[in-house]
Amino acid sequence: MDLTLWQYQFRIIMLGDSTVGKSSMLKRYTEDEFLECINQTVGVDFYVYFLEVEPGVRVKLQFWDTAGQERFRSVTRSYYRNSVGALLVFDVGNRASFERVREWHAEVCEHVRPHVVLFVLVGHKTDREEAGERVVSREEAERLAAQLGAPYVEASAKTGHNIRVPFELLSSRVYQGLQAGEVQLREGWDGVKSSVPHSQKTTTTKLHNNDSNTPRKRCDC
Numbered sequence: 436m437d438l439t440l441w442q443y444q445f446r447i448i449m450l451g452d453s454t455v456g457k458s459s460m461l462k463r464y465t466e467d468e469f470l471e472c473i474n475q476t477v478g479v480d481f482y483v484y485f486l487e488v489e490p491g492v493r494v495k496l497q498f499w500d501t502a503g504q505e506r507f508r509s510v511t512r513s514y515y516r517n518s519v520g521a522l523l524v525f526d527v528g529n530r531a532s533f534e535r536v537r538e539w540h541a542e543v544c545e546h547v548r549p550h551v552v553l554f555v556l557v558g559h560k561t562d563r564e565e566a567g568e569r570v571v572s573r574e575e576a577e578r579l580a581a582q583l584g585a586p587y588v589e590a591s592a593k594t595g596h597n598i599r600v601p602f603e604l605l606s607s608r609v610y611q612g613l614q615a616g617e618v619q620l621r622e623g624w625d626g627v628k629s630s631v632p633h634s635q636k637t638t639t640t641k642l643h644n645n646d647s648n649t650p651r652k653r654c655d656c
């Protein structure tokens with residue numbers, strides 16, 4: 436099968452403090468693997484996943500993952516600018532990571548203005564609740580998400596609980612944004628690419644979740 440057969444490509448970034456589990460979420464979603472000691476890569480790591488957002492509409496999701504730069508707050512401007520969506524992640528067992536969410540959000544919005552990036556807020560490592568390590572409640576996270584205008588999802592890369600939901604919710608939001616004209620293709624912008632001539636674009640918006648036959652690929656770059 437020709438893996439280049441996709442109608443759209445969405446570039447999505449992972450945001451949040453170091454160690455909240457951004458790389459682990461990507462690894463679980465794209466490879467269904469979890470590592471207790473995940474390597475910190477040098478440079479920007481990227482992952483690719485193919486998703487059918489509705490029957491016959493295949494999207495190449497290109498995920499960009501910071502590799503430690505977030506620790507030094509040196510994430511580059513082009514990292515933000517060339518993305519259409521962001522998973523904004525905090526660790527439910529780490530209050531400081533929750534308190535930093537607003538700053539991450541503000542930083543992105545400031546850099547991409549006048550354009551927008553669509554967000555999903557993720558309360559991650561929910562498995563820590565069983566060990567009595569949860570310090571951020573669902574209610575306060577939902578309140579913050581509402582203030583940021585983003586949906587809120589809880590997940591765990593360790594157990595795999597809910598791990599597909601934030602990725603697919605965000606992809607669905609982007610796709611719907613495209614249909615509604617809220618997200619627009621722009622010359623010289625890598626957030627969304629289309630291989631479909633304008634006149635052939637579909638107009639329905641339902642997300643098709645059954646992507647069990649979708650091939651997975653992680654780039655070696």
Ligand SMILES: Nc1nc2c(ncn2[C@@H]2O[C@H](COP(=O)(O)OP(=O)(O)O)[C@@H](O)[C@H]2O)c(=O)[nH]1
Binds near residue numbers: 457472562591
């Ligand atoms: N308990 C728990 N630990 C996790 C989870 N996801 C990642 N971790 C651990 O948290 C640490 C940091 O994960 P990593 O993915 O490198 O975080 P990143 O710096 O945000 O990319 C690693 O030791 C992971 O094994 C999770 O869902 N639950």
Ligand SMILES: [Mg+2]
Binds near residue numbers: 459503
């Ligand atoms: Mg990482």
